[in-house]
Amino acid sequence: MLLPTTLILLASLVQAATLTLKNSRFNITSKDATELRAEPLSVTEKLSSPLKLDRTDILRLTFQVVEKDNGNNVQPxxxxxRFYDETTxxxxxxxxxVSNTGKGKFELNMAKPPTSLPPTGSAPLRVSLLIGSFVHSPLKVELFDLHxxxxxxxxQHTEEASYHPLPPLGHTFRPxxxxxxxxxxxxxxxxALAPWLVPLVLWGKVAPSTPRLFSPHILPFVTTLALFEGLLxxxxxxxxxxxxLLYGGILALPTVFAGKHALASIGERRLGLARK
Structure with missing residues (x-):
């Protein structure tokens, strides 16, 4: 029973161990490697005066992660x-x-800023260091404000205008x-019906010498013509x-046959009258 109890106590002591930073400092250099500013950083207090970078400046940050109690190097x-803009x-x-000796290094080149840097305006960015470990308590250090x-x-995207809200469509109906x-x-x-008077008048003049309108030989043809008028x-x-066009094409077939039959019957009647 002694060995398991000892392991549990050791695990709890390791879990309770806290981390801190050693030899943490920053320096700012210009494009021509001229050092503009360099100061050490504190774990407990944020740098009082904010840092400022121009478009060609380079910020370098170095630190070493150690255990607070015994100073052993830790690789988290x-x-x-974390770069945070409070205004937006x-x-x-x-x-x-961070290497296995606990040493970490970071470089921010404003000529080629990383994509992780948030959009910036006139307000400074709050820069903090976040360190996590499975066997130590997490560590958060407020470093400095950065301009x-x-x-x-x-x-602007070429199709951005297509996604803007458009004015509502209005339609005015005609009365x-x-x-x-x-x-x-x-x-x-x-x-519109007046043209029918012409065939009726002509029919009255030629009716005595032609077969009757309701003759079984003439009536089918007249019926198909009436159907054409009804179709129109x-x-x-x-x-x-x-x-x-579809119905007219179908109706044209019986009309042609009925017309041929009517003409044939008229021709036979006239031939019979001529022989007499």
Whole structure:
């Protein structure tokens, strides 16, 4: 029973161990490697004066992770730098590689800023170091405030205008069609039917010398002609052109046969009258 109890106590002591930083400092250099500023960093207090970087400056950060109690070097499982903008609530997380000796190094080159850096304006970024370990308590260190050049506005996408809200569509309906007076409608109806007067007049003049209209040889042909007239009237009030062509093509076959039969019967009748 002594061995398991000892292991549990050792595990609890390791779990309770805390981390800290040693030899943490930063330096800022210009494009020509001129050192502009260099100071050590504290674990307990954030740097009082904020840092400022121009578009060609380079910020370098170095530190070493150790156990607070005995100063042993620790390689954490995760280490991140957090850049946070309080005004826009935007943040960026940049991983930091830490060696097995606990030494970590980070470089921020403003000529080529990382994509993890959040969009920036006039407000400074709060920079903090986050360290996590499976066998130690996590560590968060507020490092400093950082002023960086404002971000350029993103380039407008070629199809951005297609996703903007459009004004609502409005449609004005035309007023209902007004019907003409009945006298005018009746007059134009009579005008449309007037051409029928011509065949009726002609029929009255030639009827005595021709077969009767209701003869079984003539009636089918006259019926098919009447159906054609009815088809045209139906097209006028309801049908489409394709339907008229279809029905007219079907009706044309009996019309042709009925017309041939009617002409043949008229020819035979006239031939019989000529022989007499």
């Amino acid at each position: 499982h995760q280490a991140f730098l 609530d935007e943040e960026g997380i940049q991983p930091v590689r 960086v050049p404002a971000s350029h506005p993103p380039a 209902e069609q007004k019907l003409p007076p009945r006298i005018i409608s009746a007059s134009f109806t009579g005008l 009237f139906w097209y006028w009030i309801d049908l489409r052109l394709g339907q008229v």
